[in-house]
Amino acid sequence: MIRSVLGDIAPADLGVCDAHDHLFLRSPRLPGQELDSPVAATEELKAFRRVGGRSVVQWTPHGMGRRAGLLPELSRATGVRLVAATGLHQSVHYSQQLLDRLHADDLAALFVRELTEGIGESGVRAGLIKVAGGFHGLDAHARWTMTAAAEAHHATGAPIAVHLELGTGALDVLDLLCGDCDVPPHRVVLGHLNRSPDLTGHLQAAESGAYLALDGPSRSHHATDWRMPDAMRSLADAGFGDRLLLGGDTTTAGAQSVHGGPGMPHLLRRVRPRLGLAVGEELVEQILTVNPGRAFGVDWDRDLGSPHPVLH
Template sequence: MRTVLGDAEPSELGICDAHDHLFLSSPQLAGQELDSVKSAARELAAFRTAGGESLIQWTPHGMGRGVGYLAELSRASGVRIVAATGLHQAVHYTPELLDRLRTGGLAELFVRELAEGIADTGVRAGLIKVAGGFHGLDAHARWTMRAAAEAHHATGAPIAVHLELGTGALDVLDLLCGELDVPPDRLILGHLNRSPDLTIHHQVAEAGAYLAFDGPSRAHHATDWRMPEAVRSLAEAGFAGQLLLGGDTTTSGARAVNGGPGLPYLLRGLRPRLELAVGKDVVERMFTENPGRAFAVEWA
């Protein structure tokens, strides 16, 4: 497990938010950037008070990761933080940046940020974040996923995938696992709860990938009200060991310190509802054992 303070044993993670953001900026979220160090510190403190012990930040390269602040935030809060390399959908970047990345070697960038460090911060990434499209993979997604697979084979790092509105999971599996030989248990598929298709969920679980149920509290997604049903269906089918939970806070207005649900909602709002659906033992595994395995790495 590669945290911003160095490598740690998976058993040391404790209660883990397996998909969230302390820092994030994008032209698609103008005016709602997560760019305040003070707010990030307060949000982490609220998460720690609620019982949180670790957080996986999925913010990839070029989206304002705040990497230079993560180590001190981790020390001050007592929350372990894992940073990401990778690349999101093309709409989150300027054409100039994408042109530079196409000529500069994307896989090499990922490997460098995983093995050596991000810029001159001394912080190494612990996962690779990439993204699919709505019900499919465009040329940009295939380019980034090929680079992610190459970086995985060079380092052993897990690959976390943003599924647009929860779709395209089987296409991702076909490319990364079928064509590019990434072991399915090194793959974390995010946002599956946003497309509550239980048949797809079971097919993904049967393939061996991890399923991240994240972004609860959003009124415009099928999150809270369908998530317990999906989790119960998968747990009863024997896939409880592949389920992860995350908050996926992406805008400043969604932070608890700004009046939104924020990081604490995952533990104070969602956890009790899931415990009613599948019991405390299964939910405890989803918060502790499962992310410990999903993000553990035997570094090459």
């Protein structure tokens, strides 16, 4: 099942899915560009829905302005399924005070609580764990958060989605999560691979069994985005079409379509037809509808044994 903000749903109910995006996000690294407007979030989802979008997986983790309590009403009002995240980003996105508090607590327990009980007092449960690597490596913060994510995965089965800095460090991430921490590779989603157009590295990551998210077409300053269709075709030709995911990763207010940017609709208005020319419409449909259900679907009651509502 997919753990949406309105309850658990069947993977097939995701429909056309933006597998990595953001409705709300705040970071000291992006001053003045915060995603914190419920009105803008509503209009962005409506615009996405109008071009055929049916679900969005939000990768905004703990401490970055998720506004989880607003997500259920946004989902109801727009008809778009939403999946929230727990986890922790790179240390640069947090105050030292918050990091000190988290280090004093049990980080894995926090992740498990947000996956099974709810985020804060909202009652909204997360459906994935988001963590982040560094540029061509893993610092102590990344190793701490990924180890906690692995513990939370083993307790719940939740998938672990990984921000790869400029698309690098995928093999280091897999060595830690899958090698040292015994997370099954198919429970790992590697994000931003299109930002490092290294086909050999992509193939090595795919051979592990992990899911590969080529996301960020809303980021007009990423010069590698024009290579994404070729990367998708190469991976599909190598037999990894069932491991590919596509997302928009809208992280600033200026990138939203409601503020004149490409935003979430761009994924289906412009990226989808371009990918269709590269890999064929059938595979694009699989990437947008079938693969996200496999990547984010979990047997949530496997270990916990507690009944949860199932929505149809």
